[in-house]
Amino acid sequence: MDSMDAAPVGNAAGPQDPAPTDFDRQRDLGILARMEGELADVEAALERLEAGTYGLCEACSASIEDTHLEAHPAARFCRVHQDLDPGSGPA
């Protein structure tokens, strides 16, 4: 193979431009995606607050523990069903 140094992947930016690297962009996009996910959770929580179902598990309608709500104000599931919430897992 003789195409090692001619990778046709988005290298158009001049060398004088200290623009964010792809790595920086990936990281920022990841943070943004997480923030958008959290925002959606908060908006959903506010909707449940208006509907009177805030603090109730969406799977079994049980009351979510106060301690869990304090740690995760936008929690949608009780501790039994929190695995169903894609936003509250570790990492």
Ligand SMILES: [Zn+2]
């Ligand atoms: Zn539940």
